[in-house]
Amino acid sequence: MPESGPRHIRTDSAPETAPPTKVAATATARRASLLVTLVLGGLTALPPLSMDMYLPALPEVTKALGAPAATVQLTLTGCLAGLALGQLVAGPMSDKWGRRRPLLIGMIVYVAATAVCAFAPGIELLIAFRLLQGLAGAAGIVIARAVVRDLYDGVEMARFFSTLMLISGAAPIVAPLIGGQVLRLTDWRGVFHVLTVVGVLLTLVVWKWLGETLPPERRHGGGVGQALRTMRGLLADRVFTGYMLAGSLSFAALFAYIAASPFVVQDLYGASPQTFSLLFGLNSVGLVAVGQINGKLLVGRVSMDKVLGFGLAVIVLAAVALLLMTSGVFGPVGLVPVAAGLFVLMSAMGLAMPNTNSQALMRTPHAAGSASALLGTSSFLIGAVASPLVGIAGERTAVPMAVVQLVCAVGAMGCFLGLCRPWSVNRA
Numbered sequence: 305m306p307e308s309g310p311r312h313i314r315t316d317s318a319p320e321t322a323p324p325t326k327v328a329a330t331a332t333a334r335r336a337s338l339l340v341t342l343v344l345g346g347l348t349a350l351p352p353l354s355m356d357m358y359l360p361a362l363p364e365v366t367k368a369l370g371a372p373a374a375t376v377q378l379t380l381t382g383c384l385a386g387l388a389l390g391q392l393v394a395g396p397m398s399d400k401w402g403r404r405r406p407l408l409i410g411m412i413v414y415v416a417a418t419a420v421c422a423f424a425p426g427i428e429l430l431i432a433f434r435l436l437q438g439l440a441g442a443a444g445i446v447i448a449r450a451v452v453r454d455l456y457d458g459v460e461m462a463r464f465f466s467t468l469m470l471i472s473g474a475a476p477i478v479a480p481l482i483g484g485q486v487l488r489l490t491d492w493r494g495v496f497h498v499l500t501v502v503g504v505l506l507t508l509v510v511w512k513w514l515g516e517t518l519p520p521e522r523r524h525g526g527g528v529g530q531a532l533r534t535m536r537g538l539l540a541d542r543v544f545t546g547y548m549l550a551g552s553l554s555f556a557a558l559f560a561y562i563a564a565s566p567f568v569v570q571d572l573y574g575a576s577p578q579t580f581s582l583l584f585g586l587n588s589v590g591l592v593a594v595g596q597i598n599g600k601l602l603v604g605r606v607s608m609d610k611v612l613g614f615g616l617a618v619i620v621l622a623a624v625a626l627l628l629m630t631s632g633v634f635g636p637v638g639l640v641p642v643a644a645g646l647f648v649l650m651s652a653m654g655l656a657m658p659n660t661n662s663q664a665l666m667r668t669p670h671a672a673g674s675a676s677a678l679l680g681t682s683s684f685l686i687g688a689v690a691s692p693l694v695g696i697a698g699e700r701t702a703v704p705m706a707v708v709q710l711v712c713a714v715g716a717m718g719c720f721l722g723l724c725r726p727w728s729v730n731r732a
């Protein structure tokens with residue numbers, strides 16, 4: 305695949321014109337790149353905002369709706385399940401009808417579902433519309449990746465994914481802070497009012513400034529059967545499946561950290577909530593910073609497979625170190641060494657995740673929407689399976705977290721080496 309820069313954004317109403325000069329093309333590409341970065345960054349950030357802005361409100365929802373805490377947790381599970389499954393629908397739809405129409409439909413449904421959540425009288429309705437909110441919000445994630453594939457090739461695509469990681473990595477840090485401030489001014493329903501406004505604004509931005517990026521000649525007809533055949537064909541591509549599984553298992557190690565870190569840092573090591581928030585933010589900064597190093601310095605100078613392999617190796621080594629520390633091999637270990645191990649593991653994700661996406665999508669220019677759907681759904685589903693396992697041995701040990709992370713890391717490396725075979729010149 306040639307390592308070219310961004311292609312021009314296509315719009316449905318744009319007339320056919322003569323090829324522009326090289327200077328004009330460069331200026332247009334730069335403006336398009338900035339515009340696409342802002343729009344797709346907003347689409348990428350919306351699902352984490354929808355999940356994490358709501359977290360500080362969980363205790364209040366429990367009291368306000370008179371529901372058990374376990375039932376209220378289903379509002380999070382429903383949204384996460386929607387985000388996973390919705391990508392399987394939105395991705396193939398965007399390959400058939402283009403990117404704009406399914407994206408705008410998804411955004412409109414997201415706004416409507418979020419507005420209903422704000423006025424939900426009972427927990428059952430809230431759970432149902434959180435599921436719908438996730439299903440609709442999934443269109444933003446999957447179509448954003450597909451648009452990147454439409455517009456970019458090679459190293460430019462990897463750089464763009466690293467830029468998107470800056471936004472998607474910052475969103476989970478900022479979202480609970482925004483949610484906490486909203487709760488100081490209003491009740492839990494106010495969180496959904498804010499998300500509704502954000503959804504409306506983003507829908508208008510997409511409608512006005514994001515043109516169609518998939519021309520009619522590259523679209524695929526057919527219904528559900530055709531979509532399933534396309535996905536089956538993608539999964540039959542050994543190399544694509546290797547990158548997909550390597551990225552998904554890396555993401556599962558990240559999910560294991562998110563699920564276990566409050567318990568590990570606060571309950572086992574006695575850190576305050578403020579210290580936990582500081583460490584969580586620091587780890588997110590590490591992930592974002594390494595992602596930017598990947599995009600700005602490494603991509604284009606070093607083979608993406610070499611960078612990916614190095615990142616996966618660091619994740620494996622960090623997981624081994626965490627297992628040795630939490631299992632007591634080195635004797636009693638304090639918070640600082642464990643926090644350092646988590647920081648290294650999280651930071652290395654900035655080398656693994658953008659490059660697995662880029663390498664997988666470079667193999668699928670004919671079905672970027674379906675490929676993006678498989679990448680996203682696989683990550684969310686494997687992450688959702690891995691997350692509960694971190695507490696399988698109870699609340700008095702961090703060993704399960706380290707074990708899950710190590711298994712996922714070794715699995716990711718195994719898929720990369722065994723299926724992608726990066727040393728092979730011809731790996732069709």
